[in-house]
Amino acid sequence: GNSVTQMEGPVTLSEEAFLTINCTYTATGYPSLFWYVQYPGEGLQLLLKATKADDKGSNKGFEATYRKETTSFHLEKGSVQVSDSAVYFCALSTNSNSGYALNFGKGTSLLVTP
Amino acid sequence: DAGVTQSPTHLIKTRGQQVTLRCSPKSGHDTVSWYQQALGQGPQFIFQYYEEEERQRGNFPDRFSGHQFPNYSSELNVNALLLGDSALYLCASSLVNTEAFFGQGTRLTVV
Numbered sequence: 001g002n003s004v005t006q007m008e009g010p011v012t013l014s015e016e017a018f019l020t021i022n023c024t025y026t027a028t029g030y031p032s033l034f035w036y037v038q039y040p041g042e043g044l045q046l047l048l049k050a051t052k053a054d055d056k057g058s059n060k061g062f063e064a065t066y067r068k069e070t071t072s073f074h075l076e077k078g079s080v081q082v083s084d085s086a087v088y089f090c091a092l093s094t095n096s097n098s099g100y101a102l103n104f105g106k107g108t109s110l111l112v113t114p
Numbered sequence: 115d116a117g118v119t120q121s122p123t124h125l126i127k128t129r130g131q132q133v134t135l136r137c138s139p140k141s142g143h144d145t146v147s148w149y150q151q152a153l154g155q156g157p158q159f160i161f162q163y164y165e166e167e168e169r170q171r172g173n174f175p176d177r178f179s180g181h182q183f184p185n186y187s188s189e190l191n192v193n194a195l196l197l198g199d200s201a202l203y204l205c206a207s208s209l210v211n212t213e214a215f216f217g218q219g220t221r222l223t224v225v
Contacts (some may be wrong), residue, residue: 004156034213036216041218042218043118043204043216043217043218043219044157044204044206044216045216046213046214046215049213089156089157091156101147101159101162101170101172102147102149102157102159102206102214103159104149104156104157104158105156106154106155106156107154107155107156
């Protein structure tokens with residue numbers, strides 16, 4: 001079946017540090033891959049996505065590249081800010097005709113300190 | 115443009131009771147999906163509605179049921195509540211082949 005594995009948190013970084021959150025997946029077919037962010041007390045917001053191998057999704061300084069050979073979609077940001085503190089979820093969908101029913105990882109909590 | 119709205123925001127129920135959660139999709143969206151997010155976990159897909167029919171279902175028992183109305187709004191019903199049903203219930207709306215937009219969720223506590 002389909003599954004997503006994320007690195008365990010919490011991740012604590014100082015402001016302006018480099019961020020990597022690892023994500024690997026198992027899927028049948030050709031999944032689309034997503035990163036969602038959840039700020040405290042809020043719902044999920046789509047951060048970025050990639051729909052085919054070698055695509056790079058980017059938004060708000062965050063990037064992730066769809067690596068089919070390593071079944072990975074690691075999230076990176078060159079310089080984190082305190083406002084980036086949140087929980088980050090990697091997700092996949094394999095059925096594009098269904099409006100993206102999503103399989104999520106367990107989430108990685110990020111805390112950025114001044 | 116209002117996004118996805120869910121009601122109520124918080125709810126406390128007793129074991130064995132039934133609960134109904136409501137969702138209004140983002141304007142123009144015709145597909146509604148429901149997810150259960152237990153504390154400290156990622157969201158788990160419950161089911162998806164399109165054209166007033168359940169189109170996909172995740173690994174949830176029949177105690178979980180839903181409905182979609184002609185205006186695309188949706189309800190999630192859970193019967194015979196268990197303590198383990200305590201979670202944040204998220205509604206997401208989309209068009210076919212587009213990304214999902216999530217509401218802020220309903221926090222259900224079963225005591």
